[in-house]
Amino acid sequence: MRKPTALSIAGIDTGNGAGAETDIKVYEMLGVHGTLVITAITAQNTTGVKDILVVNKEFFEKQMKVILEDFNINNVKIGMIYNKDQYEIVKKYLDGKIIVTDPVLFAKDGTQLIKDVDDYKRIILPITSVLTPNAVEASYFSEMKINTINDAKKASKIISEKYNIPYVIIKGGHLNEEFSLDVLYNSMKDNYLILGYKRINQKNTHGTGSVFSTILSAEITKGNSVENAFRIARDILQVSIEYGLDIGKGIGPIDPLIFLEKNSFKYQVIEDMNKFADFVQSTANFYKLIPEVQSNLAHSIPSSYVKDLNDIATFKNRIVKNWDNKVNIGFPIVFGKPTHTARLLYAIIQKGKRATSLINIRYDENIIKLLGKYGLDIIEVDREKEPEYNIEGKSMQWIIDYVYEISHNIPNVIFDKGMKGKEAMIRIWTEDIDSLIDLLNYVCKNIN
């Protein structure tokens, strides 16, 4: 196997939230082999940088030589780099390569991570291809206040011209707006690309800069344009922040690997639903469970990872009983469709249940009896008690709120006998797909 290879010049964060470890995590997750030249070891955790042991000039250069004489490196990412000696060695060996530089002047707790700042400006910035300052750093390099998106545009161009940097991205995390806006200035085209994402209220944001700049470097290494790399980086960053880790006593790290994890969870959901479809089609009596409005299965990734309906899949065209009692599975499997079953499952998960699978089936007293015999808890909902509203999709939330209020729990079987214009219905949820298949199989075997 061949793999594109890149180099990160960074410090070690012993708490594994930013720096070299994060860079390697991100490179590997995106299919790039990441190598390292270490600038310093920080004694660091989520509450801050407690001390810094700088790698001396000779050993710094030794690492550089060893890496470059072996690997074919054309892409570099620079994070924490400490002093003038290190800048000069970097220039000597790496000038002319594609360099993404994250100018980490200060850590989150204010610790200075770059010492000889004037030399840094003179030596590192002019060999940089893509610079990724936040608003505070950009303000420092451009010597202007940055309060608005227009300020950020102006500053990015000033920095680009002043230091001869082809691309400058000013990250808006520090700009005070409802949306976080990032500005990319492309000096060759003299144009801007602005990306806006909803600000996430979540305190665990350690490592945001390292993750962002390494995604850029990885995507550029694979041949993507800087613009596309920027879009990909911003997308992945958003989920990485949403799933920031509540570990440590301070500012916990964001989790870039969630991007892979979520994709693999979703793949498992699809496999489960295919298995469920096979079960339905090989079970002779299944048609007896299908109501007039037809059935659907809602199936989610592990419930603790569910953020919204996009994490829940259903069959786009339901599970349908034909005139000849054959059952059709309405493929394709789709995530994010706001069906009754998906909303119901979502509402149950919101109540803290480890639910992942839910189906609606026909109401029949005998089916209720069988479900009881099988050992499931059952509750009846009186839909006459439901208030009238005209907002689509509220009913499912009401059902779950009502059930929770009267039983302080969400039993696995929730049924109602219907009312005018609303068909009676049984809804069953389980913690996993196999439990749902087993119990439906029992019902189908014993129904007459």
Ligand SMILES: Cc1ncc(CO)c(N)n1
């Ligand atoms: C080693 C290291 N690199 C970068 C940062 C910036 O987040 C940090 N805190 N520590």
